Amino acid sequence: MTPPGSAEGPAGGIPERPAVTERRLHPVTPLRRAWAPLAALAGWAVHDPSGAQEQVGRLTGTTLLVVLAVLVPAAGLYGFLSWWFTHYSVTDTELRIRTGLLFRRTAHIRLERVQAVDVSRPLLARVAGVAKLRIDVIGTGDKDELAFLGEREARALRAELLARAAGFAPETARDVGEAPARELLRVPSPGLARSLVMTGATWGTLCAALVVPSVLYLVTHNLWAVIATALPLLGAAGASSVGRFVTEYDWTVSESPDGLRIDRGLLDRAHETVPPGRVQTVRIVEPLLWRRWDWVRVELDVAGSANSLLVPVAPRAVAESVVARVLPGVSVPREPAPVPRRARWCVPVWWRGHGLAVTGAVFAARSGLLCRRLSLVPHAKVQSVRLTQGPWQRRWDLADVHVDTGADSTVTARLRDAGEAGRFLAEQAERSRTGRRDAPPDRWMTTG
Numbered sequence: 001m002t003p004p005g006s007a008e009g010p011a012g013g014i015p016e017r018p019a020v021t022e023r024r025l026h027p028v029t030p031l032r033r034a035w036a037p038l039a040a041l042a043g044w045a046v047h048d049p050s051g052a053q054e055q056v057g058r059l060t061g062t063t064l065l066v067v068l069a070v071l072v073p074a075a076g077l078y079g080f081l082s083w084w085f086t087h088y089s090v091t092d093t094e095l096r097i098r099t100g101l102l103f104r105r106t107a108h109i110r111l112e113r114v115q116a117v118d119v120s121r122p123l124l125a126r127v128a129g130v131a132k133l134r135i136d137v138i139g140t141g142d143k144d145e146l147a148f149l150g151e152r153e154a155r156a157l158r159a160e161l162l163a164r165a166a167g168f169a170p171e172t173a174r175d176v177g178e179a180p181a182r183e184l185l186r187v188p189s190p191g192l193a194r195s196l197v198m199t200g201a202t203w204g205t206l207c208a209a210l211v212v213p214s215v216l217y218l219v220t221h222n223l224w225a226v227i228a229t230a231l232p233l234l235g236a237a238g239a240s241s242v243g244r245f246v247t248e249y250d251w252t253v254s255e256s257p258d259g260l261r262i263d264r265g266l267l268d269r270a271h272e273t274v275p276p277g278r279v280q281t282v283r284i285v286e287p288l289l290w291r292r293w294d295w296v297r298v299e300l301d302v303a304g305s306a307n308s309l310l311v312p313v314a315p316r317a318v319a320e321s322v323v324a325r326v327l328p329g330v331s332v333p334r335e336p337a338p339v340p341r342r343a344r345w346c347v348p349v350w351w352r353g354h355g356l357a358v359t360g361a362v363f364a365a366r367s368g369l370l371c372r373r374l375s376l377v378p379h380a381k382v383q384s385v386r387l388t389q390g391p392w393q394r395r396w397d398l399a400d401v402h403v404d405t406g407a408d409s410t411v412t413a414r415l416r417d418a419g420e421a422g423r424f425l426a427e428q429a430e431r432s433r434t435g436r437r438d439a440p441p442d443r444w445m446t447t448g
Helices: 029-033 035-047 049-057 061-084 123-128 151-165 170-176 189-197 200-220 223-248 288-293 316-326 341-345 391-395 418-438
Strands: 087-090 094-099 105-110 114-121 130-137 144-150 182-186 252-256 259-264 269-274 279-286 295-302 309-315 355-358 362-367 372-378 382-388 398-405 410-417
Touching: 029 061, 029 144, 087 151, 105 130, 114 151, 123 130, 130 151, 144 151, 151 170, 182 316, 189 223, 189 309, 200 223, 223 309, 259 316, 279 316, 288 295, 295 316, 309 316, 355 418, 362 410, 382 418, 391 398, 398 418, 410 418
Parallel strands: none
Antiparallel strands: 087 094, 094 105, 114 130, 114 269, 130 144, 182 252, 252 259, 259 269, 279 295, 279 372, 295 309, 355 362, 362 372, 382 398, 398 410
């Protein structure tokens, strides 16, 4: 007999699984993909401009029109076919993405491995009302993406994937919707602009763009050499100031059950998520010219993710309140213990910038004199601890302590007393073991 409420399949006794619905990307996607062949030709022309000019010079006007008449429809056909053969579907356990015109590829993304789902909207995509969905999976370096989806569809799919990753049943995941968020920080545009003006990288690249071409012209009197040198330097100066302003414009950090959400961008809007429990290191950066206003910048190392910036600029108290949401129960040490005075014989002048503080929750190492960097590593995230000591350090009874994290990064406390470093090496192993034992699980949609 069949138990009440159960269903038998045609083979008898095996319940039928609901059919998986495959979906296509937004209809504007072919326009984006049609540019691929044309971009390849443009790349060849940039790589070999003389050869490209020679080949174009051999073509008559009629031949050039015929080539364009064939090339443009071919590019359009390529874009359409690549869109037509791209599907995605969400099953009970995974997200599947099928792509490929000649060579088929199917990506199986396990939902329990999803750690972040980001939505980005480049300028032209915002005009067309579409968005790009990027899926960050634990243990992979590259993100899979769905480009493009309608904006509402992208947000709905993001909410569904996060709900599935959190353990919601498939039949209820679509109804969960996007988790509510509470704004923690919004960086005002005037404050962001002032911080970029008072950054050493901005002035350094600008001075180099003005001084180096001038000196080169006095030495060579070659205008083309000056132009070839000045343009990259001016581009670097623009990237360190204007480019960062455009990228970090309207930077907003909000807290939600699925992690800290970051919304930013002037031309290209991005909606990113800092996964809960996946932050390995937090760095508080304090450039020299910012200290008068007590401003800091907060950077991150996240395991398996490219997210590296949490706060572009904020008063220290505000930034530390945001850090407390990333690392619950952690207070930022204000004055790390300085290195011994004999360290000046190993690192003249700059030895004053190094320091170390160990609390019940984190290992904190400070470095830098003009631009201070305080790196915080929770004990639960420490993978290994190493002690190194060069011949000159042995002469002055000093050693470096290296802490390795799960994000393939290392935080180093330099120039410590050798006896202190040896004791720390033994104690940190116990701190890391108890920290991992007491750490909460890395789960989505948790509010604890």
